[in-house]
Amino acid sequence: MPDLPSGLTWLALLLPFVAALVAPVLTARLGAAAAWCLALFPALAFLHFLSILPEIASGGRITGGFAWVPSLNLSFSWLLDGLSLTFALLITGIGTLIVLYAGGYMKGHPQQGRFFSYILLFMGAMLGVVVSDSFLMLFVYWELTSITSFLLIGFDHTREASRRAALQALVVTGGGGLVLLAGLIFIWNITGISQLSLLLSTGDILRESPFYLAALLLVLGGAFTKSAQFPFHFWLPNAMEAPTPVSAYLHSATMVKAGVYLLMRLNPVMGGTPAWEILLPFFGGITLLVGGVLAVRQTDLKLMLAYTTVASLGLLVMLTGFDTPYAVEAAVLYLVAHSLFKGGLFMVAGIIDHETGTRDIRLLGGLRRLMPITFAAALLGGISMAGLPPLFGFLAKEEIYAALAGANPRAILFTAVAVIGNALMFVIAFAVGLKPFIGAETKTPKHAHEGPVLLWLGPLTLALLALVGALFSGMVHRFISSPMASAVDGASQTVSVGLIPHIGMPLALSLLTVVLGILLYRGLDRLRAGVDRLVTGLGLSPDRGFDHLVSGLVRLSVRVTGVIHNGRLEVYITTTFILLALVLLVTPVVYGELPAMPAWPANLSLVEAAFLTIAVIGVAAVLSARDRLTAIVCLGIQGFALAVLFLLYGAPDLSFTQFMVETLSVVILALVMTRLRLSPTDHRPLIARLLDGAAAVACGVGFALLLIRATEAPFDATLTEFFAAYSKAIAHGANVVNVIIVDFRGVDTLGEISVVMITGLAILALIRIRVGTAAPTASVVSPPSGSFGEVKGKKKGRGK
Template sequence: MAATTPALTFAALMLPFLAALLAPMLSRLMGHRAALVLALAPALACLHFLSFLPEIAAGESATGGYVWVPSFNLSFSWFLDGLSLTFALLITGIGTLIVLYSGAYMKGHQQQGRFLAFILFFMGAMLGLVVSDSFLMLFVYWELTSIASFLLIGFDHDRAEARRAALQALVVTGGGGLALLAGLVLLWNVTGITQLSLLLHSGLPLSASPQYFAILLLVLAGCFTKSAQFPFHFWLPNAMQAPTPVSAYLHSATMVKAGVYLLMRLQPVLGDTPAWEILLPFFGGITLISGALLGLRQTDLKMMLAYTTMASLGLMVMLTGFGSDHAIEAAVLYLIAHSLFKGALFMVAGAIDHETGTREISKLGGLRKAMPVTFAAAALAALSMAGLPLFFGFLAKEEIYLALVDGNPRAIFFLCLAVIGNALMGALALAIGFKPFLGPNRPDLGPVHEGPWGLWLGPVVLALLGLLAGVFSGTAHQYFSTPMASAVLHENTVIDISTVPHLGLPLLLSVLTLILAGLVLWQLETARGLMRRLFDALGPGPDRGFDHAVQGLIRLSVVLTRILQPGRLEIYVTATFILLALTLLVPPFLFNEFPAMPAFPQTVALHEWVFLGIAVIGVAAVLRAADRLTAIVALGIQGFAIAVLFLLFGAPDLSFTQFMVETLSVVILALVMTRLRLTPSDHRPLLQRLFDGTIALACGTGFTLLLLKSVETPFDNALTDFFNAYSKVIAHGANVVNVIIVDFRGVDTLGEIAVVMITGLAVLALVRVRAGTKTELGAGGAKRTATAIPIGKTAAKAPTTKAPQAKPSTGRPDR
């Protein structure tokens, strides 16, 4: 395993973020031409990662990074092998074309700079995700992709549909991200490893761990939500509310494939178990068929492509979990092919919409002469998606059937799903690639012409790459397919499938798939009507269920808020102390960890008895005080007695602090209470007094047990020795306590000072409240007075003085 040049790789990872910062300014200065400059960022990053191709193709891997928190083994590190490098090249290569495409597509838009900033920010997040080595770095980038997709999907925030789709994507993928975090923490806890490269080479039998199933479910929750697997698929079609460049990028090479990437990455660790080989094919197969069937009923080009993306993701997940080497190789081939043809077709749909003003396939036709370059790109991409020979999509389909051809019922079942899914997706691909361009011209579309070069460059390049990768399959396998499959399998493998047809069952199944696709295409309108009636009969799906779940969550929050936040301080304080008492008392009872009672000292000095007695008398005086002022003074006396005891037992600094706190507390409380009536006491019923006393005794008992248990443990004087040794040398202070507070704990002390300052300001605001009676004008110009009222008493109407020919005022009394 070789080490990368950290500075260059770090710069390549940061380039998209830097370009995102510059995008608004450049767009203001250069308009749509800013995309030409901004595209240099992903292009340079792509060139950097291309330099690793020979090394990775030779079976090596590369690591690098920077240590962050060594004690917790946390680092900002990356790991490049066949899997991560292929993803990095797809992200940066297609990302370069997407930036250029965005410049042409968003030309003249007032928020073009903001859009380019978001797309580049997303690019940087996705790039960091696929090359991350440390768990922490992986999770941070994982969540950044969710945030960036939220901004992109909700870009047209003036539309309610866009806002809803963005929020839905954030909730679903963000919730999955939290599940993934829990899974990674458990993985760390079980293995003690925080880096993917070390985990893959550790050889630990993770499947034997009692926590394996929990880890698997949590990781699958994160991956399934990100890659739109059933039943979390509903956010992906709704994400079509984003501008087309977003759809082309998110649904071809980036966001939706993040879950597939992580499943492939963790396959050597979590795979080859019954749970893995049951859950992934099951949910992947459902997603494949449901996505293909849902796509049939659509007429919008982007929605048709969105559902085929959902189906393709299900196919990749199904193959990843099938449990054979050929299935992994098929998943790898299909992932690469899908990135090429799906990115091209999405950009074609955007170009058609840009030039004609519609994406409805029923309203399109005869565009081949007006848009010949776009038509050529659409045709090549559609043929690759349908799986015709010479295209890379054909190789992927052949490998899929080769992997699933087996005599056992399980393989036959998933083989049938693959044939049906591929046939339906092939029919939709041919419809998208040819129907808008063939047939008679549609005069209702008006004058149509080829779009600017930025709109057709991306589709042409990706479509040609899909063809060239199939024709020169040996080179493509050497540098991309084989290293990627070897990384997923964590063992050397060789993919050698070529475009030359080989007689056998896989070829016959490919022919059958094309025949079925042609039949569906021929009866597309009939199939569309059938699917609409079918899904209408099934009723609302998970998309509507999401709305109900959100509404239910809001109702639940309202109910809980009314119960837990009624606005009464007494309830909050009582609940806090009950929870504190339970926290202190329940563990000793559950685990039988009661401390041994300490021996009573043989001799106690008279003055110690005196001050201890004063403290006890102070507590009794607080409980028996007839008015609040007496209680405040008695509380201060009790505090002063404790401060003297601190002083007698050799803690002068603590004693001084206690004196200051008690003095300030008494003064501040007295100042505040002078704004209220101090003479009456709080008359609580006997049951209330018993309840409050029980809570107080429970808290006191809990703290006593905790302190006694703490002092039973052996005293560790490591910190004491450290502070004694270095306070004078490092901080140049003789008073160790002061040095600890000011130097060693300086940030903590600053936070405490800030809290005290804020509290003081709040108290000052209370003290400055005008007290006593104040005169103000009432109704009709009459003067009225407001008197202070005691705490806890209901405010009565203040007495008012009638003005001539005016009704009495009923103004609220001023406290």
């Protein structure tokens, strides 16, 4: 496929973020009219993507971007082909309608400007996910969708249910994003490629790698959490706590399809293996059934649609992993159809709630006379969701059965799963799109009437697009379906299904689905009660499991923190030195890197022996000192002896530094010790002394072995020659040591200065503490109620 110039694609990607930046100001100044202005931003992006359809349909693709860190092969780049362009059109097109819809739905809300900013930020993030070419860009935008969805789900942050749902979605999808990052790193290491456009041309490199399964499982972890596959499906229905524009956009048409997009994108290089063809249909099929069954249990319109979204995502994953000729085409058609009918039906549910004051299907009826435009949009959306002609959903359902139907046991099993799942979605389609509007009028909390144009414009437009798309399917296939299917399959595909059904098994299965759906719809109340008894009897709830997991992690963290962070400095220091000693001693033993013991020098001079003896005497003096002040003074003996040895071996600069450091250390520590009110002697028990002594000796021996092993290696003069050659030329300094410290290691020196400064401030704080003022100061701030306060109270009591 030829690569085409990127043109204004970078501007189209930037427009949602610009709109998010100006949204609060425009909303504050223009009020309800701000929705029309803000909708222009995604509309312009949509027109740009629409303008490049002919180039993509002819087999081209658009790439662009710039190198970010060339040495690490990291870039900020994008890729537009049939797959990413279709998603970009859905995101910007439906996004335009959602912005208008939110203008009517959120009218008068004091935080409407903030809401617009959040949803436009999400739009930009989701757009970035589907057009990303580089792995880095994909991951950054992937996690940004999790963050912005967290803000949108928890928009009504005064409600506990909203906060919980937002946190749950962030934990599940954000955690899945980290798993995906690991998978992308695996793919990068296997192929040496960090761009999708290049990865797609690598053939079987990934599939033939011994690490293929590990990479696949990590990628599936990211995709399954984002697209709410079983057992991670529970976060999506809970996300219905968000305002309806969020549900209509994030959780039906865009965000939840990010995982499906990723699987479709990687299908050419990771698909076609036994693992792919087992895991995806298995989990997709389970998700389809679980979502469909739980949907009929609900009475809230949004929850009914949310669980069918879970089911639809399972169907898409199942089709993506299937290995029959029509499977990719069916997945492509159903993805487009689902975005149209589910986005519209969610908006219909929001209109009903907005105008009647309830979403409970048991309290709704007879709305067709009061809300005729909404009824038309709902009915068309329901027909498409049910897979009936002449809507686009019918084309998708026909292709699904053409892809799954077969005589082998595997085909029969998944065909049965699809029939049952589609029948359950048939029930919900008419339960939402028809049932509230027929029958006798019911009394609702608010007097029902048709909503304003901003509310019904979106669902009516999507419903008409589903109708027009089916009537003119040839044009849709040419510009949308075929290029998208070709990108997913990795080879040229031509989609040709139309309103004339497949004669044979697909048509028979379609009729079976309709008959089964009608029967279940007529007994919806009994079906709902039966499913409720079944689910209640099983007592299985991944949602409750998530709560138990989080509470268990909290309890574990409290226990671990209580052990390793108990507020006692001596425990921290002892633990640090023990771990350091283990690293220094265990590692060389395990890897056979112990040094050979050096021989005693035969030509040791009298002066060298004298100062070495002085150092040993200094150590003995420290160990035998009866008070801390004497120990500090004796500690300087070794430092001075070592400084003389440096001087004897031709390192006057290092010797002078050592003299200064030892002098200052002894003086400062002595002054500090005279100002602090500490016990003059060490009252540690014998066991504590032995433990501390053993840790100290182990660290000393470990460092000695490390230094001896380092000196045994051949001397590498590379750095020596470099500094000698460039100190004068680059840093204009004749003293090589000074140049290294000030110029070549300037940042390191700055860090050392910072450490000394922080240490000085800490010492100053210790000196200024007085026993007479410490206790009253501690009692000014009362600890919170509970165990923490009790512990602090006990500690203060012991201090007294």
